Amino acid sequence: MKFDIEKIRADFPVLTRKVHGKDLVFLDSAASSQKPKQVVEAISNYYLYEHANIHRGVHLLSQEATSKYEDARKKVASFINAKNDHECIITKGTTDGINLVASSLGEHCVNEGDEVIISHMEHHSNLVPWQMLCERKKAKLKVIPITDDGELDLEEYEKLLSEKTKIVSVVHVSNTLGTINPVEEMIEKAHDVGAYFVVDGAQAVPHIPVDVQQLNCDFYAFSLHKMYGPTGIGILYGKESIMNAMPPYQGGGDMINKVTLEKTTYNDLPHKFEAGTPNIAGGIGMGATIDYINEIDWKAAHEFEAEVMDYAHKKLSEIEDLRFIGTAEKKTGAISFLVGQIHPYDMGVLLDQLGIAVRTGHHCTQPILERYNIPGTVRASFGIYSTKQEVDQLVQGVERAKRMLG
Known part of the structure:
Protein backbone atom coordinates (compact mmCIF):
# COMPACT_ATOMS: atom_id res chain seq x y z
CA MET A 1 0.00 0.00 0.00
CA SER A 29 4.24 16.22 17.90
CA ALA A 30 6.68 15.04 20.59
CA ALA A 31 4.79 17.20 23.09
CA SER A 32 1.42 15.99 21.84
CA SER A 33 0.45 14.77 18.39
CA GLN A 34 -2.63 15.96 16.55
CA LYS A 35 -5.71 13.73 16.46
CA PRO A 36 -7.41 12.34 13.35
CA LYS A 37 -11.10 13.07 12.98
CA GLN A 38 -11.89 9.35 13.31
CA VAL A 39 -10.63 9.39 16.91
CA VAL A 40 -12.44 12.63 17.75
CA GLU A 41 -15.68 11.28 16.26
CA ALA A 42 -15.45 8.07 18.31
CA ILE A 43 -15.10 10.10 21.52
CA SER A 44 -17.90 12.48 20.54
CA ASN A 45 -20.20 9.59 19.63
CA TYR A 46 -19.58 7.99 23.03
CA TYR A 47 -20.52 11.16 24.90
CA LEU A 48 -23.53 11.90 22.69
CA TYR A 49 -25.07 8.44 22.36
CA GLU A 50 -23.29 5.78 24.43
CA HIS A 51 -22.23 7.25 27.77
CA ALA A 52 -22.53 5.04 30.83
CA ASN A 53 -20.20 3.86 33.57
CA ILE A 54 -18.47 0.57 32.91
CA HIS A 55 -17.95 -2.80 34.61
CA ARG A 56 -20.87 -2.38 37.01
CA GLY A 57 -24.07 -2.02 35.02
CA VAL A 58 -26.49 -4.65 33.78
CA HIS A 59 -28.22 -2.22 31.41
CA LEU A 60 -27.38 -2.09 27.71
CA LEU A 61 -25.48 1.24 27.65
CA SER A 62 -23.17 0.09 30.42
CA GLN A 63 -22.55 -3.22 28.72
CA GLU A 64 -21.82 -1.53 25.39
CA ALA A 65 -19.41 0.97 26.97
CA THR A 66 -17.68 -1.83 28.90
CA SER A 67 -17.29 -3.87 25.73
CA LYS A 68 -15.74 -0.96 23.80
CA TYR A 69 -13.42 -0.06 26.68
CA GLU A 70 -12.18 -3.62 27.14
CA ASP A 71 -11.90 -4.14 23.38
CA ALA A 72 -9.54 -1.15 23.35
CA ARG A 73 -7.34 -2.92 25.90
CA LYS A 74 -7.24 -6.00 23.67
CA LYS A 75 -6.36 -3.89 20.62
CA VAL A 76 -3.44 -2.15 22.30
CA ALA A 77 -2.20 -5.46 23.76
CA SER A 78 -2.09 -6.87 20.25
CA PHE A 79 -0.41 -3.70 18.97
CA ILE A 80 2.57 -4.08 21.33
CA ASN A 81 2.40 -7.91 21.26
CA ALA A 82 1.66 -8.40 24.95
CA LYS A 83 1.12 -12.04 25.84
CA ASN A 84 -2.17 -11.28 27.62
CA ASP A 85 -4.44 -8.25 27.48
CA HIS A 86 -4.71 -8.21 31.29
CA GLU A 87 -0.99 -7.36 31.35
CA CYS A 88 -1.97 -3.93 29.97
CA ILE A 89 -2.98 -1.56 32.77
CA ILE A 90 -4.88 1.49 31.53
CA THR A 91 -3.36 4.60 33.12
CA LYS A 92 -3.53 8.37 32.78
CA GLY A 93 -0.33 8.26 30.72
CA THR A 94 3.37 7.47 30.86
CA THR A 95 3.97 9.51 34.02
CA ASP A 96 1.17 7.70 35.83
CA GLY A 97 2.49 4.32 34.72
CA ILE A 98 6.04 4.98 35.91
CA ASN A 99 4.78 6.31 39.24
CA LEU A 100 2.70 3.16 39.63
CA VAL A 101 5.77 0.97 39.18
CA ALA A 102 7.94 3.12 41.46
CA SER A 103 5.31 3.18 44.20
CA SER A 104 4.25 -0.46 43.97
CA LEU A 105 7.19 -2.50 42.70
CA GLY A 106 9.58 -0.09 44.39
CA GLU A 107 7.94 -0.55 47.78
CA HIS A 108 7.89 -4.30 47.18
CA CYS A 109 11.51 -4.92 46.18
CA VAL A 110 13.74 -1.95 47.07
CA ASN A 111 15.26 -1.73 50.54
CA GLU A 112 17.90 0.33 52.32
CA GLY A 113 21.24 0.07 50.55
CA ASP A 114 19.76 -1.19 47.28
CA GLU A 115 20.33 0.61 44.00
CA VAL A 116 18.13 1.94 41.18
CA ILE A 117 19.64 2.88 37.81
CA ILE A 118 18.34 5.51 35.39
CA SER A 119 20.11 7.48 32.65
CA HIS A 120 21.23 11.07 32.19
CA MET A 121 18.74 11.55 29.34
CA GLU A 122 15.54 10.76 31.24
CA HIS A 123 12.41 12.86 31.10
CA HIS A 124 11.60 14.16 34.58
CA SER A 125 8.76 11.62 34.71
CA ASN A 126 11.33 8.83 34.68
CA LEU A 127 13.64 10.55 37.13
CA VAL A 128 11.65 12.18 39.92
CA PRO A 129 9.61 9.07 40.91
CA TRP A 130 12.84 7.10 41.38
CA GLN A 131 14.42 9.93 43.37
CA MET A 132 11.36 9.91 45.63
CA LEU A 133 11.54 6.12 46.02
CA CYS A 134 15.23 6.17 46.88
CA GLU A 135 14.66 8.90 49.46
CA ARG A 136 11.85 6.89 51.06
CA LYS A 137 13.75 3.60 51.08
CA LYS A 138 17.26 4.99 51.72
CA ALA A 139 18.39 3.42 48.46
CA LYS A 140 20.96 4.82 46.01
CA LEU A 141 20.10 6.27 42.59
CA LYS A 142 22.78 5.68 39.96
CA VAL A 143 22.93 7.39 36.57
CA ILE A 144 24.17 6.10 33.20
CA PRO A 145 26.18 8.92 31.58
CA ILE A 146 25.70 10.08 28.00
CA THR A 147 28.32 10.82 25.38
CA ASP A 148 28.79 14.09 23.53
CA ASP A 149 26.80 12.59 20.66
CA GLY A 150 23.84 11.97 22.96
CA GLU A 151 24.17 8.20 23.27
CA LEU A 152 24.21 6.14 26.45
CA ASP A 153 27.65 5.02 27.62
CA LEU A 154 26.99 1.29 27.66
CA GLU A 155 30.40 0.41 29.13
CA GLU A 156 29.62 2.59 32.14
CA TYR A 157 26.15 1.02 32.33
CA GLU A 158 27.69 -2.43 32.73
CA LYS A 159 29.95 -1.12 35.47
CA LEU A 160 26.94 0.27 37.37
CA LEU A 161 25.12 -3.05 37.41
CA SER A 162 25.62 -5.25 40.47
CA GLU A 163 23.76 -7.56 42.82
CA LYS A 164 22.55 -4.40 44.57
CA THR A 165 20.69 -3.26 41.44
CA LYS A 166 16.97 -3.84 41.88
CA ILE A 167 15.43 -1.71 39.13
CA VAL A 168 16.72 -0.16 35.90
CA SER A 169 14.44 2.40 34.23
CA VAL A 170 15.47 3.91 30.90
CA VAL A 171 13.84 5.86 28.08
CA HIS A 172 13.49 4.00 24.77
CA VAL A 173 13.66 7.19 22.66
CA SER A 174 14.80 10.53 24.08
CA ASN A 175 12.20 13.27 23.74
CA THR A 176 14.95 15.92 23.53
CA LEU A 177 17.76 14.23 21.61
CA GLY A 178 15.76 11.77 19.50
CA THR A 179 18.24 9.03 20.44
CA ILE A 180 16.99 5.45 20.08
CA ASN A 181 18.51 3.50 22.97
CA PRO A 182 19.47 -0.20 22.65
CA VAL A 183 17.04 -1.25 25.36
CA GLU A 184 16.82 -4.92 24.32
CA GLU A 185 20.54 -5.35 24.96
CA MET A 186 20.30 -3.34 28.19
CA ILE A 187 17.38 -5.42 29.44
CA GLU A 188 19.35 -8.64 29.03
CA LYS A 189 22.25 -7.27 31.05
CA ALA A 190 19.92 -6.05 33.82
CA HIS A 191 18.25 -9.45 34.03
CA ASP A 192 21.69 -11.08 34.34
CA VAL A 193 22.05 -9.41 37.77
CA GLY A 194 18.42 -10.09 38.74
CA ALA A 195 17.14 -6.55 38.24
CA TYR A 196 13.75 -5.50 36.88
CA PHE A 197 13.74 -3.31 33.76
CA VAL A 198 11.24 -0.49 33.13
CA VAL A 199 11.02 1.25 29.74
CA ASP A 200 9.66 4.75 29.18
CA GLY A 201 8.25 4.26 25.70
CA ALA A 202 6.36 7.54 25.28
CA GLN A 203 8.45 8.68 22.31
CA ALA A 204 9.13 5.23 20.86
CA VAL A 205 5.65 3.82 20.21
CA PRO A 206 4.66 6.56 17.71
CA HIS A 207 7.83 6.10 15.61
CA ILE A 208 9.21 2.55 15.76
CA PRO A 209 7.73 -0.96 16.10
CA VAL A 210 7.50 -2.07 19.73
CA ASP A 211 7.24 -5.76 20.68
CA VAL A 212 7.31 -6.14 24.45
CA GLN A 213 7.82 -9.91 24.29
CA GLN A 214 10.82 -9.56 22.00
CA LEU A 215 12.27 -6.82 24.21
CA ASN A 216 11.60 -9.01 27.27
CA CYS A 217 11.07 -5.88 29.36
CA ASP A 218 9.33 -6.21 32.70
CA PHE A 219 7.36 -2.96 32.24
CA TYR A 220 6.71 -0.66 29.30
CA ALA A 221 4.84 2.64 29.72
CA PHE A 222 3.48 4.96 27.03
CA SER A 223 0.83 7.60 26.35
CA LEU A 224 -1.84 7.69 23.64
CA HIS A 225 -1.62 11.46 23.12
CA LYS A 226 1.87 11.05 21.67
CA MET A 227 0.54 8.61 19.05
CA TYR A 228 -2.53 10.40 17.63
CA GLY A 229 -4.85 9.46 20.49
CA PRO A 230 -6.56 11.40 23.28
CA THR A 231 -4.87 12.97 26.29
CA GLY A 232 -5.25 11.53 29.78
CA ILE A 233 -4.97 7.89 28.74
CA GLY A 234 -1.99 5.54 28.56
CA ILE A 235 -0.81 1.99 29.00
CA LEU A 236 1.50 0.32 31.47
CA TYR A 237 2.44 -3.12 30.23
CA GLY A 238 3.82 -5.40 32.92
CA LYS A 239 4.61 -9.10 33.10
CA GLU A 240 1.76 -10.94 34.77
CA SER A 241 3.91 -12.84 37.26
CA ILE A 242 5.53 -9.65 38.51
CA MET A 243 2.34 -7.61 38.77
CA ASN A 244 0.52 -10.39 40.60
CA ALA A 245 3.09 -10.07 43.38
CA MET A 246 2.86 -6.26 43.55
CA PRO A 247 0.57 -4.46 46.02
CA PRO A 248 -2.14 -2.13 44.63
CA TYR A 249 -1.09 1.41 43.84
CA GLN A 250 -4.39 3.05 44.87
CA GLY A 251 -7.47 1.96 46.78
CA GLY A 252 -11.08 2.44 45.74
CA GLY A 253 -13.76 1.09 43.47
CA ASP A 254 -13.15 -1.65 40.91
CA MET A 255 -9.78 -2.73 42.33
CA ILE A 256 -11.45 -4.75 45.06
CA ASN A 257 -12.70 -8.30 45.31
CA LYS A 258 -14.42 -8.09 48.69
CA VAL A 259 -14.58 -5.27 51.23
CA THR A 260 -15.48 -5.51 54.89
CA LEU A 261 -14.81 -2.96 57.61
CA GLU A 262 -12.04 -5.21 58.86
CA LYS A 263 -10.29 -6.30 55.64
CA THR A 264 -10.26 -5.92 51.86
CA THR A 265 -9.17 -8.44 49.26
CA TYR A 266 -8.09 -7.26 45.84
CA ASN A 267 -9.29 -7.86 42.31
CA ASP A 268 -7.35 -9.74 39.64
CA LEU A 269 -5.29 -8.09 36.92
CA PRO A 270 -5.73 -5.63 35.34
CA HIS A 271 -8.37 -4.21 37.66
CA LYS A 272 -6.18 -4.45 40.76
CA PHE A 273 -4.32 -1.37 39.49
CA GLU A 274 -7.32 0.54 38.10
CA ALA A 275 -9.10 2.11 41.05
CA GLY A 276 -12.07 4.38 40.44
CA THR A 277 -14.12 5.34 37.41
CA PRO A 278 -11.64 5.50 34.53
CA ASN A 279 -11.33 7.83 31.57
CA ILE A 280 -13.91 5.86 29.59
CA ALA A 281 -14.01 8.27 26.66
CA GLY A 282 -10.22 8.19 26.52
CA GLY A 283 -10.27 4.41 26.52
CA ILE A 284 -12.74 4.34 23.64
CA GLY A 285 -10.58 6.93 21.88
CA MET A 286 -7.60 4.63 22.44
CA GLY A 287 -9.43 1.84 20.66
CA ALA A 288 -10.26 4.18 17.77
CA THR A 289 -6.60 5.24 17.61
CA ILE A 290 -5.40 1.66 17.22
CA ASP A 291 -8.10 1.09 14.60
CA TYR A 292 -6.85 4.14 12.69
CA ILE A 293 -3.23 2.99 12.87
CA ASN A 294 -4.21 -0.49 11.68
CA GLU A 295 -6.14 0.95 8.74
CA ILE A 296 -3.16 2.85 7.33
Missing part, protein backbone atom coordinates in the same frame (compact mmCIF):
# COMPACT_ATOMS: atom_id res chain seq x y z
CA LYS A 2 1.42 3.38 -1.04
CA PHE A 3 1.57 5.96 1.73
CA ASP A 4 -0.74 8.77 0.67
CA ILE A 5 0.37 11.81 2.65
CA GLU A 6 -2.42 14.05 1.36
CA LYS A 7 -5.04 11.50 2.40
CA ILE A 8 -3.43 11.26 5.84
CA ARG A 9 -3.32 15.04 6.26
CA ALA A 10 -7.01 15.26 5.33
CA ASP A 11 -7.73 13.19 8.46
CA PHE A 12 -6.27 15.98 10.63
CA PRO A 13 -8.47 19.09 10.16
CA VAL A 14 -6.28 21.26 12.41
CA LEU A 15 -3.60 21.21 9.72
CA THR A 16 -5.81 23.41 7.52
CA ARG A 17 -5.99 26.31 9.98
CA LYS A 18 -4.12 29.60 9.88
CA VAL A 19 -1.85 30.87 12.67
CA HIS A 20 -1.10 34.61 12.64
CA GLY A 21 -2.39 34.62 9.07
CA LYS A 22 0.01 31.89 7.95
CA ASP A 23 -0.58 28.21 7.16
CA LEU A 24 0.05 26.14 10.28
CA VAL A 25 3.27 24.14 10.25
CA PHE A 26 2.94 21.82 13.24
CA LEU A 27 6.32 20.51 14.37
CA ASP A 28 5.54 19.79 18.03
CA ASP A 297 0.16 1.33 6.29
CA TRP A 298 1.95 1.89 9.60
CA LYS A 299 5.29 0.66 8.28
CA ALA A 300 5.06 2.97 5.26
CA ALA A 301 4.07 5.83 7.60
CA HIS A 302 7.22 5.24 9.66
CA GLU A 303 9.36 5.12 6.51
CA PHE A 304 7.85 8.36 5.19
CA GLU A 305 8.33 10.10 8.52
CA ALA A 306 11.97 8.94 8.68
CA GLU A 307 12.51 10.32 5.17
CA VAL A 308 11.11 13.70 6.23
CA MET A 309 13.33 13.74 9.32
CA ASP A 310 16.44 12.88 7.28
CA TYR A 311 15.54 15.71 4.90
CA ALA A 312 15.18 18.06 7.87
CA HIS A 313 18.63 17.10 9.18
CA LYS A 314 20.14 17.76 5.76
CA LYS A 315 18.45 21.12 5.22
CA LEU A 316 19.00 22.42 8.75
CA SER A 317 22.68 21.44 8.61
CA GLU A 318 23.10 23.88 5.71
CA ILE A 319 22.25 26.84 7.97
CA GLU A 320 25.39 28.63 9.09
CA ASP A 321 25.96 28.64 12.88
CA LEU A 322 23.23 26.03 13.47
CA ARG A 323 24.34 23.17 15.71
CA PHE A 324 22.43 20.04 16.57
CA ILE A 325 22.06 18.95 20.20
CA GLY A 326 22.23 15.17 20.00
CA THR A 327 23.88 13.52 17.00
CA ALA A 328 23.32 9.85 17.81
CA GLU A 329 23.65 7.36 14.97
CA LYS A 330 20.09 6.08 15.54
CA LYS A 331 17.45 8.77 15.99
CA THR A 332 13.75 9.25 15.46
CA GLY A 333 10.95 11.72 16.05
CA ALA A 334 12.74 14.89 17.11
CA ILE A 335 15.60 17.22 16.22
CA SER A 336 16.99 19.68 18.76
CA PHE A 337 19.16 22.57 17.68
CA LEU A 338 20.51 26.04 18.51
CA VAL A 339 21.53 28.86 16.18
CA GLY A 340 24.52 30.97 17.13
CA GLN A 341 23.88 32.87 20.35
CA ILE A 342 20.13 33.22 19.75
CA HIS A 343 18.08 32.19 22.78
CA PRO A 344 15.74 29.29 21.89
CA TYR A 345 12.73 31.14 23.32
CA ASP A 346 13.30 34.10 20.99
CA MET A 347 13.63 31.74 18.03
CA GLY A 348 10.41 29.98 19.01
CA VAL A 349 8.45 33.23 19.30
CA LEU A 350 9.52 34.41 15.86
CA LEU A 351 8.79 31.03 14.28
CA ASP A 352 5.32 31.13 15.82
CA GLN A 353 4.68 34.46 14.12
CA LEU A 354 5.38 32.64 10.85
CA GLY A 355 2.87 29.91 11.71
CA ILE A 356 5.53 27.37 12.67
CA ALA A 357 4.92 25.51 15.94
CA VAL A 358 8.08 24.16 17.59
CA ARG A 359 8.89 23.51 21.23
CA THR A 360 11.53 25.52 23.09
CA GLY A 361 13.02 25.17 26.56
CA HIS A 362 14.25 22.24 28.60
CA HIS A 363 11.60 19.71 27.45
CA CYS A 364 11.37 18.33 31.00
CA THR A 365 14.96 17.09 30.69
CA GLN A 366 16.93 19.65 32.67
CA PRO A 367 19.87 17.29 33.38
CA ILE A 368 20.50 17.04 29.61
CA LEU A 369 20.79 20.82 29.36
CA GLU A 370 23.21 20.86 32.26
CA ARG A 371 25.22 18.14 30.52
CA TYR A 372 25.60 20.33 27.43
CA ASN A 373 25.71 23.61 29.38
CA ILE A 374 22.90 25.22 27.37
CA PRO A 375 19.74 27.13 28.41
CA GLY A 376 17.42 25.03 26.24
CA THR A 377 16.91 23.96 22.66
CA VAL A 378 14.61 24.54 19.72
CA ARG A 379 12.96 21.19 19.07
CA ALA A 380 11.24 20.28 15.82
CA SER A 381 9.35 17.01 16.16
CA PHE A 382 7.56 15.07 13.48
CA GLY A 383 4.46 12.99 12.90
CA ILE A 384 3.02 10.89 10.11
CA TYR A 385 1.46 14.09 8.71
CA SER A 386 4.75 16.04 8.48
CA THR A 387 6.07 16.93 5.02
CA LYS A 388 9.26 18.08 3.33
CA GLN A 389 7.46 21.27 2.34
CA GLU A 390 6.94 22.01 6.04
CA VAL A 391 10.65 21.40 6.61
CA ASP A 392 11.42 23.96 3.90
CA GLN A 393 9.17 26.44 5.68
CA LEU A 394 10.97 25.74 8.96
CA VAL A 395 14.36 26.33 7.33
CA GLN A 396 13.16 29.57 5.78
CA GLY A 397 11.75 30.62 9.16
CA VAL A 398 14.99 29.87 10.98
CA GLU A 399 16.96 31.82 8.37
CA ARG A 400 14.59 34.78 8.73
CA ALA A 401 14.74 34.68 12.53
CA LYS A 402 18.51 34.47 12.33
CA ARG A 403 18.66 37.63 10.23
CA MET A 404 16.39 39.47 12.68
CA LEU A 405 17.99 38.24 15.90
CA GLY A 406 21.59 37.65 14.85
